[in-house]
Every structure is written in structure tokens, then in C-alpha cells.
Amino acid sequence: MRISEIKDLRSAVGRRVRATRDFCRITAGTEGVVDEYYGDESGHQGVMVAWDGAAAKLPSGYRAYDGVPMVRSVILRDGFGREKMGFDETQFLEIVD
Numbered sequence: 001m002r003i004s005e006i007k008d009l010r011s012a013v014g015r016r017v018r019a020t021r022d023f024c025r026i027t028a029g030t031e032g033v034v035d036e037y038y039g040d041e042s043g044h045q046g047v048m049v050a051w052d053g054a055a056a057k058l059p060s061g062y063r064a065y066d067g068v069p070m071v072r073s074v075i076l077r078d079g080f081g082r083e084k085m086g087f088d089e090t091q092f093l094e095i096v097d
Contacts, residue, residue: 003034003090009045009082010037014063016096017049023092025076026051031096033058035077036065046081047090 002020006012012034019030032051039045048065052058056074070077080089 001095003047003080003093003095004082004088006090009039009047009090012047012095013037017093018096020092020094023078026078033062034093035063038079044081044083046079047093048077048079049093051076051078 003009003012003015003017013036015034017032017034019026019028019032021028030051030053032049034047035050036048037045038048050058050062050065056076058075065077066073068075080093082088082090
């Protein structure tokens with residue numbers, strides 16, 4: 001199942017995902033955790049993914065963004081947006097667990 005199949009992306013927070021294609025600094029097959037949801041009144045919504053092992057291993061039990069900037073935490077995070085009438089980047093994230 002892909003994240004794009006989930007209607008309310010808030011329910012994806014804490015789920016492990018796998019990249020289905022290469023991204024800058026991330027190769028297809030890399031796993032991570034959806035650690036944050038964002039959205040607005042216009043219908044734009046998305047998720048942030050903390051990649052496991054891209055820059056550093058995620059802490060054991062990591063499930064939600066802890067507010068520590070990447071510069072200090074060394075966790076690589078990327079955003080994947082879903083626009084109400086536009087492109088859905090969440091189609092490139094496959095649910096692992």
C-alpha cells in the first residue's frame with residue numbers, strides 16, 4: 001500500500017515507509033518513518049519522512065519529529081506534498097509496516 005492511498009495523511013504519522021524511486025541523497029528501497037503531518041485550509045497536505053540510515057540511523061523507537069533541527073540531530077528529513085488539484089508526491093512512498 002502506498003501513502004497516496006490514505007485519505008487523511010495524519011494517520012500516516014509513525015508509519016514506516018520505503019522510497020519507491022531515487023531522490024536526492026536517497027536511493028529507492030531506503031526506509032524511513034513518517035514523522036510529521038502538515039496541511040492547510042486550501043486542501044494542500046503532506047508528510048515529512050525521517051530517513052533511516054541516510055545520514056544517521058534513527059533512534060530506537062523514533063516515531064514523531066522531536067523538534068531538533070537536522071543540523072543538530074543529523075537526521076535527514078524530506079517533505080512529500082499532496083496538492084488538492086495537483087501532483088501527489090506521496091505516491092513514491094510505500095508503507096512497510
